[in-house]
Amino acid sequence: MAGEGEKKPVLEMVQADGADEGCVTFVLHDEDHTLGNSLRYLIMKNGDVDFCGYTITHPSESKINFRIQTRGGVAATEPLRRGLNELSDVCQHVLNTFQARVNEFKERQEQPME
Amino acid sequence: MAAITKNVEEIRNRVILGEFGVKNVHTTDYPGNYPGYDDTWDLEKFQKNFRIDVVNLDESSMEFDMVGIDAAIANAFRRILLAEVPTMAIEKVFIYNNTSIVQDEVLAHRLGLIPIKADPRLFEYRNTEGSEIDTIQLQLKIKCSRNPRASKDSSDPRELYLNHMVYSKDIKWLRPGQELDITMHCVKGIGKDHAKFSPVATASYRLLPEITLLEPVEGEMLPWSRRASYLQTCWSQRPSKSS
Numbered sequence: 001m002a003g004e005g006e007k008k009p010v011l012e013m014v015q016a017d018g019a020d021e022g023c024v025t026f027v028l029h030d031e032d033h034t035l036g037n038s039l040r041y042l043i044m045k046n047g048d049v050d051f052c053g054y055t056i057t058h059p060s061e062s063k064i065n066f067r068i069q070t071r072g073g074v075a076a077t078e079p080l081r082r083g084l085n086e087l088s089d090v091c092q093h094v095l096n097t098f099q100a101r102v103n104e105f106k107e108r109q110e111q112p113m114e
Numbered sequence: 115m116a117a118i119t120k121n122v123e124e125i126r127n128r129v130i131l132g133e134f135g136v137k138n139v140h141t142t143d144y145p146g147n148y149p150g151y152d153d154t155w156d157l158e159k160f161q162k163n164f165r166i167d168v169v170n171l172d173e174s175s176m177e178f179d180m181v182g183i184d185a186a187i188a189n190a191f192r193r194i195l196l197a198e199v200p201t202m203a204i205e206k207v208f209i210y211n212n213t214s215i216v217q218d219e220v221l222a223h224r225l226g227l228i229p230i231k232a233d234p235r236l237f238e239y240r241n242t243e244g245s246e247i248d249t250i251q252l253q254l255k256i257k258c259s260r261n262p263r264a265s266k267d268s269s270d271p272r273e274l275y276l277n278h279m280v281y282s283k284d285i286k287w288l289r290p291g292q293e294l295d296i297t298m299h300c301v302k303g304i305g306k307d308h309a310k311f312s313p314v315a316t317a318s319y320r321l322l323p324e325i326t327l328l329e330p331v332e333g334e335m336l337p338w339s340r341r342a343s344y345l346q347t348c349w350s351q352r353p354s355k356s357s
Contacts, residue, residue, distance in 0.1 A: 034193040041186035045155035047145045089157055090187060094180075097166050101178070105168040 013077075022050075024076035026066040032056060036064045042090070043083035048074045122148065129321055141184055174315075179322065188319050195317040197305040200234040202250060203227075204298045204310075211295040221296075226310045230300055240301040250300040257293035 012027040028035070036054040043052045051069040068076040124130075126148065130137040145153045163182035170177050180188060207222040214221075232250060240248040305312030331342050 032193075034190050034198070037186045038190040041141065041184055042155060044144045045153065047154045086155060086157065087187075090160065090183075093157075093161055093164070094166075094183070094187075094191075097164065098178075101166045101168055102171065105171055109171075 020073070021075040021077075022070040022073060024068055026068070026080065027063055028066055029063045031064050032062060036066065039066070039083050039087055042086050043068060043079050046079045046082060048072060049079050052079075126151075128324070141186065181322075185319075185321070192317050192319050195314050196312055199313045200239075200302050200304050201311050201313045202230045202232040202234050202237065202300050202302055203308075204230065204252070205301045205303070206299040208297040208299075209295075210297070211293055213292045214294060215292070221294075225296075225298060226308075232300070234302045237302045239303075244299060244301075248301060252298040252300060254294055254296045254298070 008029060010029055012029075014025045014027060015021075016023070033056070036056070040052050040054050043049055048070050049068060050071045051067065054064050054066040056064050066080075068079055070076055070079060125138060126143050129139055142148075143151070143153045147153070160182065165181050167179040167181070168176070169179060204225045207225055209218050209222070212218055212221060216224075230250070237250075238248045244251075303311035331345050
């Protein structure tokens, strides 16, 4: 946690004392439903995850509490890392498909004029 | 057994519009919820099932279908379009002379809402001082005067006065003797900061509707002769696709 002076933390981990590494609440700063809901969806699709949810603690503060509970002794940071990577892959694929289809559509539109 | 499988498919894939509310809204296809289904995330399976069909695309609007993606991610795209795609907009307005009937702050507010056709990817965000890498400087200097060539009894302002409409955003407010002399600084920002920076007028999504007719509707016999053609008008004029 580098929170002092100008540097604000982007991500913090809060863990109950005595709980294992599989149950962790992450506090993500400067985030809202945009990342929270899509990340929650992808992490829930992970077979190791028992529970995944997020809340916006107060609408005036732009931070979310993101909780992951895993089963089988998996550390909670692993599904989080995987979920973020998968989200990035999904977005990249959607972008590629979208650009290809839009170009195709534009070409098809020009053809009847020729 | 076939009835149960069909029901499961419906629960997994459909949102049902009931008379008093919407049922089955939340995504339930997570691993472990349905025995016999493997719902674990698989990028290849997603890529195989995912497709985009552009319905129409023109200068100012676009409509397209996304098949095989969950509402959570589609909603994230919508939210990003509204709030986090940067554009350029007028931020600081230096008013040297404004003798029109529009107040300074109202004028500055309206100038900020004007869409600026500059590619924000070529600019940086502005910190404190302005330089050519992060600011566009615009100027508006216009004065309204009487048109000496107008006829005696015309009442059309377009003919009576010169420069009475301040173009590029059709606000007509100037009358003879009034003038505007303004310099504007235009910076890069995102919709989260101020709605003037939002690149879209609006962005929305909806689930693809599936309408099942419970009985055939025909238009042969009077007085039902118009029933079928009325029903046909419910559909938009989209060309039918072969797939």
